Amino acid sequence: MSDARPGLPTDADYPEIEPALQDALLAAISGPAPSARRLAKLRARVLDAAGQPPVAIFKLEEDAFKPLFPGVRIRPLRMDPVANSQTSLWRLEPGAVIPSHDHLGEEECLIMEGSIVWNDREYTPGDFLLARPGAHHEPFVSPNGCLLMIRSELTPFIEKLFLEE
Numbered sequence: 001m002s003d004a005r006p007g008l009p010t011d012a013d014y015p016e017i018e019p020a021l022q023d024a025l026l027a028a029i030s031g032p033a034p035s036a037r038r039l040a041k042l043r044a045r046v047l048d049a050a051g052q053p054p055v056a057i058f059k060l061e062e063d064a065f066k067p068l069f070p071g072v073r074i075r076p077l078r079m080d081p082v083a084n085s086q087t088s089l090w091r092l093e094p095g096a097v098i099p100s101h102d103h104l105g106e107e108e109c110l111i112m113e114g115s116i117v118w119n120d121r122e123y124t125p126g127d128f129l130l131a132r133p134g135a136h137h138e139p140f141v142s143p144n145g146c147l148l149m150i151r152s153e154l155t156p157f158i159e160k161l162f163l164e165e
Contacts, residue, residue: 060089066161071096076162079154086154086162092116092142100139105153107131114146 017025034042058064058077065073068090075089084105092098092114109129115122118140123129131137131152152158 062091065089065091066164068161069099072098074158074161076158079159079162081154081159084154085151086158087149087151088158090148090150092146092148094143094145096142096145098137098140101137103131103133103135103137103153105133107135107150107152110149112147112149114142114144116140116142116146116148 058075065075068074071093073091075091076086077089078087080086107130109131111123111125111127113125115124119138
């Protein structure tokens with residue numbers, strides 16, 4: 001049984017193009033590379049057509065946070081398995097502690113609400129902490145609670161939280 005449907009062209013309807021002719025045709029139609037702005041617009045159109053809007057909105061809904069460990073909940077925002085990175089919001093209750101840990105990859109932390117204390121120093125809204133690969137964190141504590149935005153490596157534990165979304 002043939003896969004061809006009546007009236008539709010098949011591969012047999014298109015002759016093989018010789019490599020030299022193909023190269024000449026490609027050279028004739030090539031032009032300057034599109035600008036970054038043009039590429040961004042094209043990407044947005046493709047994503048929109050694929051059902052992925054060019055802008056994703058994540059509301060700060062408390063019920064979207066998932067327990068990570070005692071007094072700490074995480075709100076997954078973005079996961080990129082190819083780059084092995086993730087972006088998330090972390091809600092720490094008053095007195096919550098983020099245990100001591102090491103970083104294999106870079107971590108960015110923006111304090112959005114409240115404060116954290118690390119190495120006897122308090123960090124407040126707008127403070128930005130950057131941990132380089134290989135960095136070791138002593139425990140963080142949030143005396144009055146806080147909201148952090150964290151971009152970091154995608155660990156298997158955090159990836160599991162994202163996939164539960």
